[in-house]
Amino acid sequence: MNKLSDLQQMISDAVNELTYPEHxxxxxxxxxYILSLGGKRMRPALLLMACELFGGDVTKAISPALAIEVFHNFTLMHDDIMDNAPLRRGKTxxxxxxxxxxxxxxGDVMLIEGYKLMMQxxxxxxxxVLDIFNxxxxGVCEGQQIDMEFEQQHDVRIDEYINMIRLKTAVVLGGALRIGALIGGAPAKDAALLSTFGEQLGIAFQLQDDILDVYGDPEKFGKLVGGDIISNKKTYLLIKALELAKGEDAAELSNLINATKFDNTEKVAAVTRIYNSLQIRQYAEEAMQAYADNAFNALEQINLPEDHKQYLHDFADGLLVREN
Amino acid sequence: MNKLSDLQQMISDAVNELTYPEHxxxxxxxxxYILSLGGKRMRPALLLMACELFGGDVTKAISPALAIEVFHNFTLMHDDIMDNAPLRRGKTxxxxxxxxxxxxxxGDVMLIEGYKLMMQxxxxxxxxVLDIFNxxxxGVCEGQQIDMEFEQQHDVRIDEYINMIRLKTAVVLGGALRIGALIGGAPAKDAALLSTFGEQLGIAFQLQDDILDVYGDPEKFGKLVGGDIISNKKTYLLIKALELAKGEDAAELSNLINATKFDNTEKVAAVTRIYNSLQIRQYAEEAMQAYADNAFNALEQINLPEDHKQYLHDFADGLLVREN
Known part of the structure; x- marks a missing residue:
């Protein structure tokens, strides 16, 4: 088995070798340009990993893995337009x-190029493979649409939120693993279980991201603490707090959200105080753990040698305890 | 053999039966919505026609034909954004x-839905089939990009223009016919010849469209005469006129193009006068005929019964003598 970092390197090298017509x-x-901006290449690396886990030849999985990366970058290109984002990975x-x-x-042509690569x-x-890719x-398009609708929607429920992050970010992880498993020769049942592992892990990972925005060490997390709070982003934490807050807490939270002028640091501190009083962190961590457990349960049922399962377990552990 | 109008009706019925999730x-x-706006359904009907010509069961070609229609409407949806168009077929x-x-x-999800249909x-x-679809x-994306670049480009050559209309409008006709032929059981060689027939016919058809904008009977043509002239659209006629005009004609044409204030009727009349003096209509008709001849030459080489070839010949004749 290659190390994850080696698989990521293989993808980086292969991305660098992709060429497109001059005109x-x-x-x-x-x-x-967008492919050159880097990124961890985690999604395509997972596809390679799945292929190897089932004894497949990883070189046969490179093109489909690139398809996942090209597809992912197509979604970024279009999402950036929709979000009016000036920067992506620090570049224009x-x-x-x-x-x-x-x-x-x-972006349109990237989606087509994704299909061309996936067909290899x-x-x-x-x-x-193409059914899964479709x-x-x-799913990713549905997730993006639901995410945009949430911005205008006051009463987002936790189950709606989980479904959104599942579609927007987790199904690609599941899909990449499932396709890689099939290329590696896995039976359909095991490929489906590995997909569930990836999808549930993806949800747990996104919940962790929500938690780290408020409770993470800014140096290790690499982002401004409270960015989600400042922008009123409907994370698991905010949705849960809106659901649980009563009386004074509810009024204060509503004021904080609706304020048009505010000091960032004060807003983050005030919302965090409310989160703390409602034990939002604990709720979020329990939810995260529940999805991680779902992932590990699926993993348990896969017909793979124990050391291969351990490899996946270690990967998941590494993903979920970045720091908190 | 079904009549073309019957094939178009089959597509209309099948489009009406397409359903998508509520959420x-x-x-x-x-x-x-965009699929309900109608249109002649010519592209998908051609796919069905090609299938029948080679003795295929037309019902097996319905889904791939819908794929072509869904794909075409995806391009319209995105093109309308890019062109800032308020109306499509008279509707918002x-x-x-x-x-x-x-x-x-x-639009993105329509492209994916197109693949799903094409896989049937x-x-x-x-x-x-998917290689041809890709x-x-x-090709269509390349054509749209080149078309947009032409708006900023002063010195478009005739060969560049022909390549643009080939990509933007003709390759879909060729692709639809080729896929239909394969579904109908055609040998690869005949499918490729039929594709050439469609592509070359598509170029001829687009050149006819350029001619009709200036020389068509507005009642039969269904569009404002001179619309391309008013908007300085780089058609075959304008490109050829810019290539051939010398001295006074060249200066006047340049003035007409660069004028920011003008009377529409006068501009159309003045540009048409220059076209006439340069015999632009004849050049355009010769070019159109040359591409039509290419189409008929390809048709001649296809291994099909004479009456089936005649069917295609009649179809092409009907397309190319709408009126002029």
Whole structure:
């Protein structure tokens, strides 16, 4: 088994070797540009990992893994337009560097290029692999749409939120693992279980992200603490707090959310105080643990040697205790 | 053989039966909306026609034909955003009716839904069909990009223009015919010839469209005469006129193009006078005829019974002599 970091390196190398036609330049340059911005290449590395776990030849999984990375970057290119984001990984976004039309059309062609890469599998599994890819891609679009609707929606429920993060971020992890497993020769049942492992782990990971925004060590977390609070982002923590807060807490929380002028530090401190009084952190950590348990239960049922399961277990542990 | 109008009706019926999930509504309603705006359903009907020509069961080609229609409407949805168009077939465009983000994301999901429909073919031809679909889809994106670049580009050459209309409008006709032929059981060689027939015919058809904008009977043509002239659209006629005009003609044409204030009727009359003096209509008709001849030459080489070839010939004749 290759180490995860080696798999990530393989993807980075393969991404660097991807070439696109020279013309029309404004269609293809943005693809190379956004792919060059880096990132951890976690999704495609998971696809390679799944292939190896079932004894497959990892070189046969490189193109489908690249498909996942190209697809992921297509969603980033279009999401950045929709979110009006000026920066992506600290660099100018495509629609800012070129223009919005370039971002739309280059994104479109990236989705097609994703299919072309995903098709580089044996005929015997082509339909299965593409069915999973289609389902994953539709899920991500649904997740993005629901996420945008949440911005206008006052009464988001916890189950709606979990479904949104499942679609927007977790199904790609599940899909990548499932496709990798099939390429590696896994029976459909084990591939599906591995997909569940990835999806549930993805939800747990996103919940951890919500927790770290408030309770993480800013140096280790690498983000401004309280960014979600400042922007009123509907995270698990805020939704749970809105659900539980009564009386004075409810009124104060509402005031904090609706204030148009405020001091960032004071707002973060005030909302955190309310979270603390409602034990929101504990609720969030229990939820996170519940999804992690779902992931480990699925893992347990997969027909794989114990050391391979341990590899996945270690990977999940590494993901979920970045720091908190 | 079904009549073309019957095939178009089959598609209309099948489009009406397409259903999408209820949630998230803003993701799926725009798909049903744009598909409900009608249109001649020519592209999918051609796919069915090709299937029948080779003795295939037309019902097996319905889903892939819908894929072509869904794909085509995806391109319209995104093109309308890029062109800032308020209307499509006389109705409000998706990004105007909802908003731009809805137009981007619904379009994305339509492209994926197109793949899902296109995959409804036998395993034996799945890869071939998808390879053609990918190539077609990439071509359309390239054509749209080149078309947008032409708006900023002063010196467009005739060969560049022909390549643009080939990519933007003709490759889909070729792709639809080729996929339909394969579903109908055609040998790869005949499917490729039929594709060439469609592509070359598509170029001829677009050139005819350029001619009709200036020389068509407005009642039969159904559009304002001279619309391309008023908007300085780089058609075959304008590009050829810019290439051929010398001295006074060149200066006048340049003035007409660069004028910011003008009377529409006078501009159309003045540009048409220059076209006439340069015999632009004849050049355009010769070019159109040359591409039509290419189409008929390809048709001639296809291994099909004479009456089936005649069917295609009649179809092409009907397309190319709408009126002029």
């Amino acid at each position: 029309p330049g404004q269609l293809y340059e943005p693809i190379s 976004t495509v629609h800012e560097k070129w223009n919005q039309n370039v971002g739309i059309l280059s 599998v044996d005929n015997s599994i082509l339909r299965q 389902e994953t891609a539709v | 998230p509504g803003q993701l799926y309603e725009p798909i049903s 465009t998706v990004h105007e009716k909802w908003n731009q983000n809805v137009g981007i994301l619904s 073919v036998d395993n034996s031809i799945l890869r071939q 190539e077609t889809a990439v």
